[in-house]
Amino acid sequence: MFEQGPRNRRRLAGSLLACLALVTVSACGETDEAIFIVLNFEEASVPEKVDSICLGLWDTDPLGGQFGERYALASPAQATLAVEPGLATTGHLLVQGYSFGKRVALAQQDFDFSGPDVEASLAFCGPGLAEPATERASVAIAEGAAMAVSQGPEGAWILVASAGESRVYSAGSAGLGQLAIDAPVSAGAVKSVLAVDADGDCDDDFIVLNEGGASLWRRDRRALVLDNALLPSQPQTAIRSIALDFNGDLLADVALVGPDGLTLWQGASDGLKQVTSGVTSEELRNASAIAAGDLDGDGFVDLAIARQGLPDRLLYGDGTARFTLSTASLAEDDRDSRAIAIGDLDADGIAEIVIASLGAPITAFARNGTREYVDRSFLLLPNADSQDATGLAVADWNGDCEADVLIAAPQTLSWASGQAALAEEASLPEAREILVDDLLGAGDRDALLLSATSLRWWRR
Numbered sequence: 001m002f003e004q005g006p007r008n009r010r011r012l013a014g015s016l017l018a019c020l021a022l023v024t025v026s027a028c029g030e031t032d033e034a035i036f037i038v039l040n041f042e043e044a045s046v047p048e049k050v051d052s053i054c055l056g057l058w059d060t061d062p063l064g065g066q067f068g069e070r071y072a073l074a075s076p077a078q079a080t081l082a083v084e085p086g087l088a089t090t091g092h093l094l095v096q097g098y099s100f101g102k103r104v105a106l107a108q109q110d111f112d113f114s115g116p117d118v119e120a121s122l123a124f125c126g127p128g129l130a131e132p133a134t135e136r137a138s139v140a141i142a143e144g145a146a147m148a149v150s151q152g153p154e155g156a157w158i159l160v161a162s163a164g165e166s167r168v169y170s171a172g173s174a175g176l177g178q179l180a181i182d183a184p185v186s187a188g189a190v191k192s193v194l195a196v197d198a199d200g201d202c203d204d205d206f207i208v209l210n211e212g213g214a215s216l217w218r219r220d221r222r223a224l225v226l227d228n229a230l231l232p233s234q235p236q237t238a239i240r241s242i243a244l245d246f247n248g249d250l251l252a253d254v255a256l257v258g259p260d261g262l263t264l265w266q267g268a269s270d271g272l273k274q275v276t277s278g279v280t281s282e283e284l285r286n287a288s289a290i291a292a293g294d295l296d297g298d299g300f301v302d303l304a305i306a307r308q309g310l311p312d313r314l315l316y317g318d319g320t321a322r323f324t325l326s327t328a329s330l331a332e333d334d335r336d337s338r339a340i341a342i343g344d345l346d347a348d349g350i351a352e353i354v355i356a357s358l359g360a361p362i363t364a365f366a367r368n369g370t371r372e373y374v375d376r377s378f379l380l381l382p383n384a385d386s387q388d389a390t391g392l393a394v395a396d397w398n399g400d401c402e403a404d405v406l407i408a409a410p411q412t413l414s415w416a417s418g419q420a421a422l423a424e425e426a427s428l429p430e431a432r433e434i435l436v437d438d439l440l441g442a443g444d445r446d447a448l449l450l451s452a453t454s455l456r457w458w459r460r
């Protein structure tokens with residue numbers, strides 16, 4: 001196993017930090033027994049710039065040790081980590097790549113300490129997938145469930161949680177298999193689930209929002225463990241949440257929204273702490289969804305917040321937990337917005353905002369000036385009728401390194417990037433939640449569609 005303990009942890013971290021600066025393997029050689037892990041960061045390998053990574057190593061033996069650390073990426077082409085095996089014979093490497101705290105890339109593989117050095121790449125897209133997506137599996141689920149995907153040493157876990165029942169699925173050649181994993185169970189109705197690495201060990205834990213508030217289900221090898229000590233104790237009524245890094249310290253922060261507006265939890269070494277945002281709850285009441293990204297290009301993460309029956313809002317961050325409500329942004333209408341996403345739809349390096357509302361078509365807003373966003377749906381999106389959409393995923397679904405839009409609705413749609421603007425690609429089964437992730441750790445794209453009665457897995 002890896003030699004664990006504060007002294008050894010510092011030394012391993014120092015060795016990677018030194019190598020990030022020097023980008024040479026020879027500078028990392030500290031011991032005879034070490035194996036070298038070489039990470040390659042390919043330019044433009046993901047639609048969003050990877051600005052930090054979490055590098056996790058686990059002994060294959062669940063009783064063995066582990067190592068996890070987050071690192072900022074300036075613009076290295078390569079980094080090397082020397083790892084001493086201790087008693088371990090085989091290990092698992094997982095590298096999560098983040099943009100402003102949101103995971104946008106992934107690399108993982110098993111390795112053998114007696115074998116060659118390990119080489120991993122954070123590539124996630126290209127050269128483009130011509131084949132249409134097909135359904136790989138469909139399973140029946142309990143009514144009222146919510147889902148999220150956690151990446152960790154045993155691969156991707158799909159949590160489907162509802163009142164009185166928690167199921168964890170894994171995607172494989174046989175379809176979606178239910179794993180025999182000990183997990184907490186929500187007593188009340190589940191509003192949403194978020195995957196976020198709350199304890200900094202590079203695997204994703206879950207924050208489950210239900211009628212009673214929030215609870216943290218920490219991923220711990222073959223189990224999910226209730227660990228609310230990592231969350232603030234303040235009661236809150238949030239219905240949706242996102243992972244982000246609003247103060248640039250590499251620790252995962254969480255932003256939550258609901259009828260009472262915005263709540264911010266700032267990551268610390270011993271868990272998440274509630275901080276004030278600078279915006280009153282009245283100014284953001286009836287919030288229904290939230291997305292994060294750098295909207296004005298100043299290097300600090302900003303927030304886009306959808307609301308039910310009230311104008312959607314933009315908040316500009318200053319690199320701390322303080323956000324300023326924009327008065328001159330997004331249309332001042334009162335649609336029933338249910339989902340919001342940020343992505344660069346036209347690949348010009350400037351983020352766009354996509355909003356899904358009940359009884360209205362999908363809308364895309366583009367930056368006009370410094371901090372103003374205006375409706376540019378007619379330029380950016382296919383001509384579309386009202387979709388009654390409740391979920392959105394903006395991610396590279398067709399593998400050309402440009403953002404695509406997947407819309408969860410009574411008739412779910414995918415809009416694909418291509419030569420010019422987004423074009424309608426395919427109709428998918430009904431869904432109310434949708435997400436795109438890499439379920440097999442192979443650099444491919446998977447979509448999960450959650451409806452009232454089923455979980456469906458589509459794959460390119």
Ligand SMILES: [Ca+2]
Binds near residue numbers: 201
């Ligand atoms: Ca974790």
Ligand SMILES: [Ca+2]
Binds near residue numbers: 294295302317
């Ligand atoms: Ca910004």
Ligand SMILES: [Ca+2]
Binds near residue numbers: 344347348350351352
């Ligand atoms: Ca753009």
Ligand SMILES: [Ca+2]
Binds near residue numbers: 396397399400404416
């Ligand atoms: Ca694409």
